[in-house]
Amino acid sequence: MKNGKWEARIRRAGELAAAHPFASEGLRFYESLARFQKSLYSEVEAACGPSKMSRSPGTLRSEFDPFLLLPRFPAFLAVIEKIAPAPLSRAAHELGAKSGSQWREILARFWEEGLGSPVNLEPEETLLSWIFLQPYAEYLADHAAWTAPDDAPCVCPLCGSKPQVGALRPEGDGGKRSLICSLCGTEWAYRRIVCPACGEEDVRKLAVYSW
Numbered sequence: 001m002k003n004g005k006w007e008a009r010i011r012r013a014g015e016l017a018a019a020h021p022f023a024s025e026g027l028r029f030y031e032s033l034a035r036f037q038k039s040l041y042s043e044v045e046a047a048c049g050p051s052k053m054s055r056s057p058g059t060l061r062s063e064f065d066p067f068l069l070l071p072r073f074p075a076f077l078a079v080i081e082k083i084a085p086a087p088l089s090r091a092a093h094e095l096g097a098k099s100g101s102q103w104r105e106i107l108a109r110f111w112e113e114g115l116g117s118p119v120n121l122e123p124e125e126t127l128l129s130w131i132f133l134q135p136y137a138e139y140l141a142d143h144a145a146w147t148a149p150d151d152a153p154c155v156c157p158l159c160g161s162k163p164q165v166g167a168l169r170p171e172g173d174g175g176k177r178s179l180i181c182s183l184c185g186t187e188w189a190y191r192r193i194v195c196p197a198c199g200e201e202d203v204r205k206l207a208v209y210s211w
């Protein structure tokens with residue numbers, strides 16, 4: 001069971017919302033979204049089982065199970081309509097009026113082409129597909145028996161998606177950087193002094209933000 005990570009996200013969002021009122025609308029939305037994602041992850045795990053399956057690097061998004069996912073999509077849209085800020089709530093309502101075959105096409109297209117690629121989807125459809133499919137992708141990643149490649153790619157070595165954030169973790173006297181996948185949540189080691197988006201290695205041109 002990997003439900004502990006969802007609890008940690010829910011708790012952290014709640015803490016930050018309480019500490020930073022100016023950002024509370026987005027954080028409270030995320031807190032509620034993470035609760036739904038946690039339950040969806042549990043449903044996927046109950047349906048697919050707790051065992052790990054052998055998966056080769058870069059192949060995770062070749063798996064897509066519409067028979068598992070589509071029946072859960074209307075409940076997701078209903079939750080988003082209820083908890084999201086008005087523009088996204090409206091988008092969820094409008095998407096809810098489309099047919100099952102249209103949902104399948106939208107979700108499959110996002111799954112195949114990924115976040116930030118020219119997916120020929122409306123931005124709202126991309127966003128809703130992303131946050132709906134995240135728990136499924138994380139289930140597949142958590143239950144993958146695989147060996148990471150030796151090189152450090154700038155996209156997720158398991159599913160090929162772009163990183164969402166980088167993390168600096170203490171190691172020895174310094175820190176080690178890793179990147180975290182925007183879709184399946186896989187974390188992988190990455191060189192510290194290089195931009196994963198453009199390959200820039202000149203430290204004077206690499207911005208560092210801290211607070």
Ligand SMILES: [Zn+2]
Pocket residue numbers: 156157158159160161181182183184185186
């Ligand atoms: Zn990934």
